Amino acid sequence: MVVPLYIARVEDLGSGDLVQIKCSCGHVMVLTPRNLARAGVQGNAKVLDLQSRLRCRECDARGRAVVSIRWSKSVA
Numbered sequence: 001m002v003v004p005l006y007i008a009r010v011e012d013l014g015s016g017d018l019v020q021i022k023c024s025c026g027h028v029m030v031l032t033p034r035n036l037a038r039a040g041v042q043g044n045a046k047v048l049d050l051q052s053r054l055r056c057r058e059c060d061a062r063g064r065a066v067v068s069i070r071w072s073k074s075v076a
């Protein structure tokens with residue numbers, strides 16, 4: 001199921017869906033729902049809120065990233 005990013009929650013993501021977080025430094029993190037669960041993110045957390053929760057591994061910045069979702073399937 002494809003949900004608009006601004007209302008999407010972690011629990012809306014299926015196993016093939018990915019969250020891409022692109023930091024302002026250019027570093028890109030791609031996370032699977034399983035990665036998020038392992039990081040302690042609750043299912044009802046908004047995907048957009050990951051921006052402020054996750055820290056860039058490259059420059060250590062937080063909250064300066066652009067979050068997007070790569071859905072494995074688009075709506076038919």
Ligand SMILES: [Zn+2]
Pocket residue numbers: 023024025026027056057058059060061
């Ligand atoms: Zn960065």
